[in-house]
Amino acid sequence: MSQYVAAEPGHEPGGDPDGETGHEAGVLPLARPADSFRMLWRHTSGQRGSVTLVGITGLVAALAGLVAPVVIGWLVDVLLAAEVPEAGPLDPAGALWWAAAAVAGAGLVAAACAWAGQAWLARAAEPTVAGLREAVMDRALRIGSARLDGTETGDLVSRVAEDAREVSQAASTVIPLVVQSLFTVVVSGAGLAVVDWRLGLVGLLAVPMYWTTLRWYLPRSGPVYRQERAAFGTRASRLLGGVTGARTLRAYDAQGPELERIHAASAQARDLSIGVFGFLTRAFSRNNRAEAVVLAALLGVGYLLVSGGYVTAGAVTTAALLFHRLFNPIGALVGMFDQVQSAGASLARMAGVIDLPVPERTARLRGGALELAGISHTYDDGTPALHDVHLTIGPGEVVAVVGTTGAGKSTLAQIAAGMVAPTAGTARLGGTELTAADPVSLREHVTMVSQEVHGFATTVAENLRVARPGATAGELQAALAAVGADWVAQLPHGLDTEVGEDGHRLDPMQLQMLALARVALADPQLVVLDEATAEASSAGARRLDVAAAKVLTGRSALVVAHRLSQAAGADRILVMEGGRIVESGTHEQLRAAGGRYAELSRAWFGA
Secondary structure (H helix, E strand, C coil): CCECCCCCCCCCCCCCCCCCCCCCCECCCCCCHHHHHHHHHHHCCCCHHHHHHHHHHHHHHHHHCCHHHHHHHHHHHHHHHCEECCCEECCHHHHHHHHHHHHHHHHHHHHHHHHHHHHHHHHHHHHHHHHHHHHHHHHHHHCCHHHHHCECHHHHHHHHHHHHHHHHHHHHHHHHHHHHHHHHHHHHHHHHHHHCHHHHHHHCCHHHHHHHHHHHHHHHHHHHHHHHHHHHHHHHHHHHHHHHCHHHHHHCCCHHHHHHHHHHHHHHHHHHHHHHHHHHHHHHHHHHHHHHHHHHHHHHHHHHHHHCCCCCHHHHHHHHHHHHHHHHHHHHHHHHHHHHHHHHHHHHHHHHHHCCCCCCCCECCCCCCEEEEEEEEECCCCCEEEEEEEEEECCCCEEEEEECCCCCHHHHHHHHCCCCCCCEEEEEECCEEHHHECHHHHHHHEEEEECCCCCCCCEHHHHHHCCCCCCCHHHHHHHHHHCCCHHHHHCCCHHHCEECCCCECCCHHHHHHHHHHHHHHHCCCEEEEECCCCCCCHHHHHHHHHHHHHHHCCCEEEEECCCHHHHHCCCEEEEEECCEEEEEECHHHHHHHCCHHHHHHHHHHCC
């Protein structure tokens, strides 16, 4: 994308300051489950040794868990017969001590495995989640603002923050429990069959009952959790919009309607979460029914087998304890399905951003004129913005664009900056199409500054170095001097002053001066100013107009002018209406022509 002076977020989601995009804000795509897990597998490439160790410790812990049921069953037989058949007479008190020691030792082994598994899992999970979060941000920055402008701001924020946190929590809490539960179910089921094959067959009665629960649960759970995560994203978008737009809401006394929209989004998220809880409760009740039925059958069959002399009471005790040991793991697996599904939905949302295509752009730009030929543009919802626009800006020429709201000015500026690909026509700089230009080359040649500039929560120096990371302190001072930002020297620590919410607060004029200083530092061939000095007060506007004029000296420029005083000094002025250029000429020529510009000029400058 073009150097948007450090990605200045120039427009509201789904629109632009000129009010001309017209398309509704949507959401970013979701990845398919298979694609999500392939992406996750790629990001665990450096952590697979730790993942293997997590599996090994889980298996050992599950085997250690068999010791208690087996020892208790053996102890029952010892207490009943006062001897172990193959080992000769054994004192019951001694057997009790041996049993206690075995159970304690197995507990220590299981605890050690749990600790080691958690440690290795943290080593594997945290770097993986961090890599996913960084990949989402990297792709969001590389796909360009045009793609992001068509989405809800909160949707991307939710994927980077809430969804990443959901995946991280699943990795640290859910995955260990799921892995341990799976090993416990497999090992305990095998142990039940080893104790007595008939008791093992009785235990198999639980399989169709559990399977029925899963058949009921799984098809319904995915859509439920996807809706829940989407509702969380909408809620985040509403809250973010309310916070960032608080001043505008207060200015128009529009807090009430916005609070109602926030309340509606929050209520939808709340109702979906309550519905998920009720849904999960119904699944648990089905599991409890299966457990009660099969445990009763196991004890009943065990009684008959003991009465017939086929098995000992200790064997039935061991079998019952092993089956009872399945309750918590199976309940955990079903109970964790909501978190697994929720984490899976979050992973799909992150992968949906990571998998967004980024066009291969390798062309190198060179100096020359900006040529827009036959440019037309229509937004996704079918709203037309530009119609057959032709424009050439020669080297060093400054062209201003004026017009009413919705005339197409900002869309034209975005296309000229290479940030939006036109629906029809071509935009070339020095004969090379902007949409085919390598992003690095595009940043070197084109810089755009919008009305809503951004100040990063760091020092003034680092805010400037966004345009040129290796700039020296002297170069930063020169850029500030070029735009008349002498106020920086009066800050508590000069260039090293921290600015932002936790530091020194900059007013709109100062932020816009920093944005213009970034342009001077980047030294591009073409500058696009989209109402870049519109937010300042009258006194500040004059200073910004002077600063902008200095920055544009010797450079080609397309200036979307908020004030006619800024347009009057341009080499050429374009008047736009309804997505078309209706007038073109110098300030004097257009005033003399008596057309639309002359009307605007008389209203602005007087007769």
